[in-house]
Amino acid sequence: MTLYDDTVLVLKSYEDQPELRDLYLEHLAAHPDGVYKPCEAGHITGSALVIDPVGGRVLLTLHKKLGLWLQMGGHCEPGDTTIAGAALREAVEESGIADGLTLLPGGPVRLDRHPIPAPCNWHLDVQYAALAPVGAVEAISEESLDLRWFPYEEVAAVADTSVVRLMEAARARL
Secondary structure (H helix, E strand, O other), X not given: OOHHHHHHHHHHXXXXXXXXXXXXXXXXXXXOXXXXXXXXXXXEEEEEEEEEOOOOEEEEEEEOOOOOXXXXXXXXXXXXXXXXXXXXXXXXXXXXXXXXXXXXXXXXXXXXXXXXXXXXXXXXXEEEEXXXXXXXXXXXXXXXXXXXXXXXXHHHHHEOHXXXXXXXXXXXXX
């Protein structure tokens, strides 16, 4: 199975946000390369909000290019075979938590489509939640200006609505 096929299957089984899900599926039907960054019409990305449910907090990265506090995530790479695997890989790389991150069961938590500068135009983000092991130690990557744990109550003050909605949906699933 290819990353494209896996992503289509994941999206077809995703029952929330039907209009956005259908838009993703239409995009992939029109752009077989739509899971990779070179697709200028937009491309699928995978992200994961790292959650410490015991500590009641989430780990956010201060994105180097955007200057915003976001969940971990990014572009699919040729070695990725599943969208969940791409999201988990990005979470591990960007959080520095090498051992013990696991995706919250049940598939994607949310979808989020947001504009990006040309030539790519759109990120079609498939958002997961990753559970951090007890005692997880983070490490800032080259893609980040900072990395910080925020209590659930503080996320709305530092992050945009997309991150807040992702956190709320992930917490509801815990």
